Amino acid sequence: MITHITLVLPQFKRGFHIITDHIEHACTEHLGTLPQDGMLHVFIQHSSASLTINENADPSVRVDLEAYTNKLAPEREPYFIHTYEGDDDMPAHIKASLYGSSVTIPIMNGRLALGTWQGIYLGEHRDHGGSRNLVISVVS
Amino acid sequence: MITHITLVLPQFKRGFHIITDHIEHACTEHLGTLPQDGMLHVFIQHSSASLTINENADPSVRVDLEAYTNKLAPEREPYFIHTYEGDDDMPAHIKASLYGSSVTIPIMNGRLALGTWQGIYLGEHRDHGGSRNLVISVVS
Amino acid sequence: MITHITLVLPQFKRGFHIITDHIEHACTEHLGTLPQDGMLHVFIQHSSASLTINENADPSVRVDLEAYTNKLAPEREPYFIHTYEGDDDMPAHIKASLYGSSVTIPIMNGRLALGTWQGIYLGEHRDHGGSRNLVISVVS
Numbered sequence: 001m002i003t004h005i006t007l008v009l010p011q012f013k014r015g016f017h018i019i020t021d022h023i024e025h026a027c028t029e030h031l032g033t034l035p036q037d038g039m040l041h042v043f044i045q046h047s048s049a050s051l052t053i054n055e056n057a058d059p060s061v062r063v064d065l066e067a068y069t070n071k072l073a074p075e076r077e078p079y080f081i082h083t084y085e086g087d088d089d090m091p092a093h094i095k096a097s098l099y100g101s102s103v104t105i106p107i108m109n110g111r112l113a114l115g116t117w118q119g120i121y122l123g124e125h126r127d128h129g130g131s132r133n134l135v136i137s138v139v140s
Numbered sequence: 141m142i143t144h145i146t147l148v149l150p151q152f153k154r155g156f157h158i159i160t161d162h163i164e165h166a167c168t169e170h171l172g173t174l175p176q177d178g179m180l181h182v183f184i185q186h187s188s189a190s191l192t193i194n195e196n197a198d199p200s201v202r203v204d205l206e207a208y209t210n211k212l213a214p215e216r217e218p219y220f221i222h223t224y225e226g227d228d229d230m231p232a233h234i235k236a237s238l239y240g241s242s243v244t245i246p247i248m249n250g251r252l253a254l255g256t257w258q259g260i261y262l263g264e265h266r267d268h269g270g271s272r273n274l275v276i277s278v279v280s
Numbered sequence: 281m282i283t284h285i286t287l288v289l290p291q292f293k294r295g296f297h298i299i300t301d302h303i304e305h306a307c308t309e310h311l312g313t314l315p316q317d318g319m320l321h322v323f324i325q326h327s328s329a330s331l332t333i334n335e336n337a338d339p340s341v342r343v344d345l346e347a348y349t350n351k352l353a354p355e356r357e358p359y360f361i362h363t364y365e366g367d368d369d370m371p372a373h374i375k376a377s378l379y380g381s382s383v384t385i386p387i388m389n390g391r392l393a394l395g396t397w398q399g400i401y402l403g404e405h406r407d408h409g410g411s412r413n414l415v416i417s418v419v420s
Contacts, residue, residue, distance in 0.1 A: 093194055094204075094205060101258075137179060237334050237379055240380060242383070
């Protein structure tokens with residue numbers, strides 16, 4: 001059995017943001033509870049933002065990851081030809097593919113089987129990315 | 141219910157290529173239609189090519205992503221020891237792991253729930269990679 | 281039908297390690313055989329280690345991938361603020377997101393449908409990461 005839930009995230013500024021609660025809340029709202037055993041898949045319907053899993057505790061991880069990512073994929077590279085949507089656009093496409101468009105997490109005993117220190121991150125790679133659309137799929 | 145479809149892609153030159161149509165065509169040919177609700181998983185059976193999701197419109201994104209990727213993982217790094225399969229080989233392995241071997245996309249209302257601007261990319265990271273084998277899995 | 285298997289890996293030193301046999305052994309031990317058709321998902325419950333798929337043959341690929349990865353995400357970057365868990369910690373978080381927390385592989389004819397040269401890699405990104413917990417999910 002597969003249930004899809006569409007979720008429009010609030011606007012986030014450029015950077016990495018923990019969205020585990022947004023996702024769990026959307027599941028609870030639509031399903032009541034998660035199945036005892038299943039899989040959760042979260043997909044972002046955009047090519048300039050990403051989803052990844054990383055530390056859910058110290059916010060400095062998110063700060064450093066954003067700083068690193070901006071150095072890894074800098075703006076205004078002289079060889080870029082996809083430039084007409086702004087300096088932040090082509091680096092955002094690169095970051096979207098490096099970090100990926102979806103995450104898959106097991107559901108065990110009615111809960112996401114994340115490790116103690118893991119959370120789901122939105123990577124917002126545009127300066128003004130607006131609201132981002134997710135599709136949450138629960139397979140059981 | 142899980143259906144696997146094997147697909148041999150035509151040979152592509154080194155770079156990023158949109159293969160959404162190849163995948164949808166293979167599904168239609170084998171299944172008639174996609175299920176109303178399900179998940180699509182595409183897996184590449186090679187360690188020197190990758191699958192990722194990115195912009196399906198302006199081809200300049202693919203050109204810039206390839207140029208960036210070649211700078212990110214350059215050939216002939218002095219410390220490489222895996223060199224006997226050619227200068228393009230070890231960078232191809234690196235790129236395969238950075239971008240990943242599979243993509244998972246929800247199926248809603250009988251269609252891939254890609255965003256308006258999203259397409260499935262093959263990352264061909266070898267100079268002469270030949271035909272690449274995919275396994276398409278439809279879960280419903 | 282979804283079966284989850286928890287697996288505690290032995291401690292591995294920093295670097296990339298093939299763990300295909302560990303995963304297949306855990307599946308055999310818990311399930312007897314893999315289903316004829318299905319999907320295998322492997323999830324790592326840590327934010328400083330990763331899972332990826334790459335060449336299963338020549339060990340030099342793993343050596344070069346580790347050397348490359350250490351250059352890609354170096355220690356002691358002057359702008360890092362997440363530093364109190366050791367020099368290897370923030371780079372480990374970065375590598376975890378670049379390579380990813382899970383892999384998904386089709387199961388066909390009762391076997392993992394990996395390509396001839398593909399294996400499942402653990403990326404151990406800490407100097408002393410200890411034992412790592414995996415959740416293996418078999419969907420059929």
